[in-house]
Amino acid sequence: MVSIEDYKGREQSYVKHVLLEEYLEALVHKTASSYSHIVYTDGFAGPWQSAKEDFNDTSFGIALGALRRAKASWKKAGRDVTMSAFLVERNPAAFKQLETLPPKFPDIRIKPLKGDFIELIPTILKDIPKDAFAFFLLDPKGWRIPLQKIEPLLVRDNSEVVFNFMLEFINRAASINDPIVVAGLDELLPFGDWRDKLLEAQTSDERKVILTKAFSDCLFKLGHYKYVCETTILRPSRDRPLYSLFYGTRHDTGLEVFRDCQVKALEAQSKTRAATKVHLTENKTGQSELFRSLHEMSPEDDVTPFLAAERQRARETMIALAPARASPMLYKDLWPLVLSRHVVRKPDVNKIGADLKKEGTLVFPNWETGKRVPHPGYTVYRASAADE
Ligand SMILES: C[S@@+](CC[C@H](N)C(=O)[O-])C[C@H]1O[C@@H](n2cnc3c(N)ncnc32)[C@H](O)[C@@H]1O
Numbered sequence: 001m002v003s004i005e006d007y008k009g010r011e012q013s014y015v016k017h018v019l020l021e022e023y024l025e026a027l028v029h030k031t032a033s034s035y036s037h038i039v040y041t042d043g044f045a046g047p048w049q050s051a052k053e054d055f056n057d058t059s060f061g062i063a064l065g066a067l068r069r070a071k072a073s074w075k076k077a078g079r080d081v082t083m084s085a086f087l088v089e090r091n092p093a094a095f096k097q098l099e100t101l102p103p104k105f106p107d108i109r110i111k112p113l114k115g116d117f118i119e120l121i122p123t124i125l126k127d128i129p130k131d132a133f134a135f136f137l138l139d140p141k142g143w144r145i146p147l148q149k150i151e152p153l154l155v156r157d158n159s160e161v162v163f164n165f166m167l168e169f170i171n172r173a174a175s176i177n178d179p180i181v182v183a184g185l186d187e188l189l190p191f192g193d194w195r196d197k198l199l200e201a202q203t204s205d206e207r208k209v210i211l212t213k214a215f216s217d218c219l220f221k222l223g224h225y226k227y228v229c230e231t232t233i234l235r236p237s238r239d240r241p242l243y244s245l246f247y248g249t250r251h252d253t254g255l256e257v258f259r260d261c262q263v264k265a266l267e268a269q270s271k272t273r274a275a276t277k278v279h280l281t282e283n284k285t286g287q288s289e290l291f292r293s294l295h296e297m298s299p300e301d302d303v304t305p306f307l308a309a310e311r312q313r314a315r316e317t318m319i320a321l322a323p324a325r326a327s328p329m330l331y332k333d334l335w336p337l338v339l340s341r342h343v344v345r346k347p348d349v350n351k352i353g354a355d356l357k358k359e360g361t362l363v364f365p366n367w368e369t370g371k372r373v374p375h376p377g378y379t380v381y382r383a384s385a386a387d388e
Pocket residue numbers: 043044045046047048057058059060088089090091094115116117118139140141
């Protein structure tokens with residue numbers, strides 16, 4: 001388990017790692033039930049600012065732990081799953097540390113690769129068997145990534161991606177007229193009229209929406225994903241976005257599991273930020289605020305209203321997306337559309353469906369007596385008079 005103690009001064013990485021740990025644990029275990037080979041690829045592995053000898057506070061350390069546990073658990077059940085990890089790093093000192101890993105993980109096929117990730121993509125793709133499931137983590141320190149060069153990796157079948165989009169730096173770079181910076185950003189965001197839209201933006205929130213929407217559209221276009229979700233990681237002590245983690249998948253279940261983990265990570269972020277703020281106040285005033293325990297401070301203070309607002313918007317989306325009576329749809333096709341647009345968990349969406357049925361806004365004609373939430377095979381349509 002990642003521990004906040006290892007992340008002093010880089011609490012934003014803790015939040016990123018909570019999300020990664022939660023998600024990889026669930027993903028690897030689940031996919032190993034139907035794939036006999038799982039491949040984790042860390043395109044910009046590090047280690048970077050690691051405080052632990054066992055690398056438990058790094059993305060690859062977290063991933064290797066998840067691969068190891070899933071392999072052992074399936075082995076106990078009589079299933080042998082091959083686990084591989086491609087770890088790419090161009091910094092010689094960091095790479096040296098990656099080279100120490102294979103003997104420590106004899107149960108996992110670890111391949112440290114030295115060099116530029118973009119140049120190594122063909123090598124990596126050639127090495128991943130066609131029938132393997134692959135997870136790609138792309139977490140560069142900077143933002144100069146020519147997205148179209150990553151396309152062959154993004155379009156691979158049976159694959160998912162998490163990409164760290166360095167929002168704060170990108171936002172700043174987008175106001176710089178230097179031709180090298182302009183060309184770099186055009187390579188990262190190769191499609192869309194985001195530059196024109198930025199000229200119209202009045203607030204930093206609007207700029208964030210424009211940039212994240214542009215990147216999301218580029219990922220959809222290049223990776224042919226069914227869903228792309230964004231998680232904002234805030235500066236630990238200021239209410240400002242630092243980066244955005246983008247998740248791309250083609251699977252409904254992936255989306256469902258990701259949203260669960262995202263909510264947990266956002267709750268961890270809220271707690272961490274509350275603790276960081278207390279710590280900074282203590283340092284500034286020289287007075288201990290120990291009497292105000294974290295719990296008294298209501299650690300979920302900024303995430304609870306956000307999640308409540310997302311549930312409200314999810315409700316509106318479900319009503320808007322439900323079809324007219326003449327063309328009902330299956331609930332199994334409706335819930336992922338709602339989940340993909342809002343930071344809500346599947347049980348929240350199910351409850352919204354049940355509430356909308358109870359109040360007569362949606363009709364589920366084959367809802368069985370005694371069922372509390374909609375089932376995937378139920379048909380659903382809007383009970384609007386305008387549709388009659
Ligand atoms: C932000 S750190 C990675 C942190 C890691 N994902 C984690 O969460 O623990 C980025 C790493 O990528 C490496 N790097 C930067 N550009 C690279 C490139 N083009 N190819 C390979 N590695 C690169 C840097 O040396 C650095 O170690």
